[in-house]
Amino acid sequence: MINKKVADVTEALKGVENGMTFMLGGFGLCGIPENAIAELVRLGIKDITCISNNAGVDDFGLGLLLQKHQIKKMISSYVGENDEFERQMLSGELEVELTPQGTLAEKCRAAQSGFPAFYTPAGYGTEVAEGKETREFDGKMYVLEPAFKADFSFVKAWKGDEAGNLIFKGTARNFNPCMCGAANITVAEVEELLPAGSLDPNEIHIPGIFVQRIFQGEKFEKRIEQRTVRQKS
Amino acid sequence: MLDKNGIAKRIAKEVKDGYYVNLGIGIPTLVANFVRDDISVEFQSENGVLGMGPFPFEGEEDADIINAGKQTITTLPGASFFDSALSFGMIRGKHVHLTILGAMEVAENGDIANWKIPGKMVKGMGGAMDLVASAENIIVAMMHTNRAGKSKLLKRCTLPLTGVGCVKKIVTNLAVLEVTPDGFKLLERAPGVSVEEIEKATEGKLVVNGEIPEMNI
Numbered sequence: 001m002i003n004k005k006v007a008d009v010t011e012a013l014k015g016v017e018n019g020m021t022f023m024l025g026g027f028g029l030c031g032i033p034e035n036a037i038a039e040l041v042r043l044g045i046k047d048i049t050c051i052s053n054n055a056g057v058d059d060f061g062l063g064l065l066l067q068k069h070q071i072k073k074m075i076s077s078y079v080g081e082n083d084e085f086e087r088q089m090l091s092g093e094l095e096v097e098l099t100p101q102g103t104l105a106e107k108c109r110a111a112q113s114g115f116p117a118f119y120t121p122a123g124y125g126t127e128v129a130e131g132k133e134t135r136e137f138d139g140k141m142y143v144l145e146p147a148f149k150a151d152f153s154f155v156k157a158w159k160g161d162e163a164g165n166l167i168f169k170g171t172a173r174n175f176n177p178c179m180c181g182a183a184n185i186t187v188a189e190v191e192e193l194l195p196a197g198s199l200d201p202n203e204i205h206i207p208g209i210f211v212q213r214i215f216q217g218e219k220f221e222k223r224i225e226q227r228t229v230r231q232k233s
Numbered sequence: 234m235l236d237k238n239g240i241a242k243r244i245a246k247e248v249k250d251g252y253y254v255n256l257g258i259g260i261p262t263l264v265a266n267f268v269r270d271d272i273s274v275e276f277q278s279e280n281g282v283l284g285m286g287p288f289p290f291e292g293e294e295d296a297d298i299i300n301a302g303k304q305t306i307t308t309l310p311g312a313s314f315f316d317s318a319l320s321f322g323m324i325r326g327k328h329v330h331l332t333i334l335g336a337m338e339v340a341e342n343g344d345i346a347n348w349k350i351p352g353k354m355v356k357g358m359g360g361a362m363d364l365v366a367s368a369e370n371i372i373v374a375m376m377h378t379n380r381a382g383k384s385k386l387l388k389r390c391t392l393p394l395t396g397v398g399c400v401k402k403i404v405t406n407l408a409v410l411e412v413t414p415d416g417f418k419l420l421e422r423a424p425g426v427s428v429e430e431i432e433k434a435t436e437g438k439l440v441v442n443g444e445i446p447e448m449n450i
Contacts, residue, residue, distance in 0.1 A: 027280040027317070028303040030296065053317070080356030081303070089355065098355070101279065102321025102363030109318040120325065121366035125344075125397035128362060158297075170297035170314055171281045177316040205316075222296035228304035229291045 001196045004164035004214045009039045012187045012215045013152075016045055019072075020151040023108060023179040024052040024062065028081070028225045031172030032061050035189045035217040036154035041065060049073040051148055053104060053175055055085045060223050069093070075148075077101035081225065100128060103145050105175060110147035111182035112210065117146040150183035156217070157206070160190035161199050164208025173205070181210030189217040235406045235423045235448075240374050242267045242450045243421075244333055244404050247372060248274055255279060255324065255364060257334030258302040260374040264333055275311070277329055279360040281320050284312025301360065321360070325367045332368035334361060336375050336400075338390045341437035343400045343412040345373065346392035358395060365396030377405035377434045384436035386410070386417055407431050409448065416440045421448045 006012045013036060016022075022040075026032030040048070041064050048071050055074055056063035065071050066084050073095040079085050088094035099107070100122040110118055119142035123129045133144040155176040158169035166188055168176055180186050193216040208214075235243065241263035248254055248264070250272035256262050265285075268274055276285040278300040285300060286307040294305040323329055338346040345365055348358040365371060378384055386403065403410045408431045409421040416438030419431060422445050432439055 028299065030280070030299050030303070076357060078357035078359040086355070090352075096355075098357045100358055100362035101317065101360040102325060105317035105321055120363075122325075122363040123358075124366060126362065126394045128358075168314075168316075170295065171278070171299050172297040173314055173316050174281050175317045178318045224294060224296045224299075224305060225303040226299070226305070227294055228288045228306075229294060230288045232290055 001163050002208070003162050004208055004211055005162045005193065006213045006215050008215055009035045009189070009218065012036070012189070012213045013039050013043065015185065016040065016043065016152060018045055019047045020045070021049040021051065021149065023148065023150045023153040023183050024050060025155040025174065025176035025179050026052065026054070026061070027171065027174035028054055029056065029061050029223050031156050031168070031174050031176055032056070033154040033156040033189050034220055036187060037061065037064060040070065041068060044068070044070070046070050047072040049075065051075045051104070051108070051150060053077050053101060055079045055082045057081050057225065058084050066094070073097065075099055075104070077104050098128070105178050107145055107148045108175065108178040108182045111149065112178065112180065115147055117144050119144055148182060151185070153179040153183035153186040155179050155186065155188050157188055157190045159192045159194060159199060160188055160214050161194045161196050162214070163196045164188065164211030164214050165199055165204045166190070166206040166211065167199060167203060168205050177206050180206045185212045186210060187212070188214045190214060191217060191220055234426055238263055239423070239450065240404050240406060243409065243448055244372055244374055246450070247402070248331065250274070252330040253277055253283065253328065254331045254333065255329050255368070257361070259335045261333040261335060262302065264374070277323065279320050279324065279364070281315050281317060282308060282312060284309045286312070321363050324360070324363055327367060327369060329368060331370045331372065332364045333372045333374055334364060336373045336385065337379070338385050338387055338392055339373055339400050339403055340387050340390045341412065341416045343398040344390045345395045345400050346390040347395050349393045351393065361395050365399045371400050371402070373400050373403045375403070375405055377407040384434055386435045386437050388437045407434055413440065418442070419445050421446055423448055
């Protein structure tokens with residue numbers, strides 16, 4: 001067994017520097033690497049490019065890094081829940097590259113799996129495709145999208161073991177598996193870190209080969225963005 | 234004239250037995266409430282769940298189980314979770330049978346705009362561009378006119394596009410329309426709405442052939 005376990009978030013983030021590109025898992029506030037984000041805030045790393053589907057809310061998730069003006073550029077598909085984000089974007093303080101959600105996921109997966117680029121129909125004929133190579137297959141038009149390149153991936157899983165194997169829970173899975181192994185170094189934070197052999201190999205979602213460092217997250221707030229319930233009738 | 238629930242109720246009639254359906258945020262989400270219970274349908278949410286159920290009862294919310302609108306949800310027997318790449322594989326690979334989404338503008342050639350108002354509102358396209366580029370069966374659910382009373386069914390979209398030539402059917406508070414090479418073909422009128430009212434609220438070319446029946450909802 002190759003042991004990927006590190007002591008804590010500080011050791012897990014060793015090597016992060018100003019100006020780097022990070023991938024961060026999560027959809028909305030669901031399945032975000034809360035501990036890595038908190039450490040990035042603490043370290044005060046600046047001029048970051050973040051690849052993340054969303055940008056958090058004003059006071060949680062990536063919103064915490066936006067508040068401190070640590071982010072130079074966001075690559076996301078939807079940023080509607082964050083007023084500070086919108087303000088920084090409209091004023092030009094923050095560079096934003098909006099990418100269709102499926103394309104964003106596939107650009108991560110392509111990086112993970114060694115594809116330099118791929119064709120997708122998403123965005124053809126829109127401003128997303130401007131300046132990009134297009135090609136026809138079977139009478140339909142497609143846009144060439146390159147794989148992402150990133151320095152670190154920060155992902156969050158439910159359970160993991162010392163070998164770096166990961167299991168996700170519910171829709172907290174989202175972008176996390178696609179980002180594993182898609183950057184030079186993948187850091188996984190888990191709710192429960194177990195000894196190797198504790199997880200059933202049949203039930204592993206992401207094999208440890210895609211993960212360089214794994215640690216038990218100190219705290220997971222798991223904030224709910226839109227708590228919606230129905231009444232018992 | 235229909236309200237939002239009325240639009241959702243009419244669209245629910247388009248959902249057929251055996252369909253996997255993706256519902257967008259807003260009116261489309263309401264469609265799930267009106268689908269006949271004697272047919273088998275599974276709802277997909279592009280953040281990574283098939284077999285979505287109703288909202289949870291108070292106290293049973295799970296932060297790890299949400300829909301694309303970030304609302305807490307439940308799952309039904311037979312449900313599954315998956316990652317974002319696989320989710321959009323389902324969509325791009327045409328395994329999802331029907332996509333229902335909202336729009337700010339639809340053009341008579343089937344173009345749709347629903348993600349950006351330059352200088353004013355830039356929330357992003359989320360999964361909409363992937364959905365409209367791949368789905369073979371797209372229904373737009375929206376009000377016929379915007380808050381300023383201007384038509385949302387246009388000759389050409391004025392806002393940045395989400396997709397080109399992709400919308401097949403539109404259900405509004407006034408009418409059901411089909412996108413055809415000749416323009417918006419009027420299929421049905423909302424209860425109590427005249428053809429003239431629909432013509433007045435439609436900027437794009439409206440094709441009216443013979444008697445137009447009233448919706449049966």
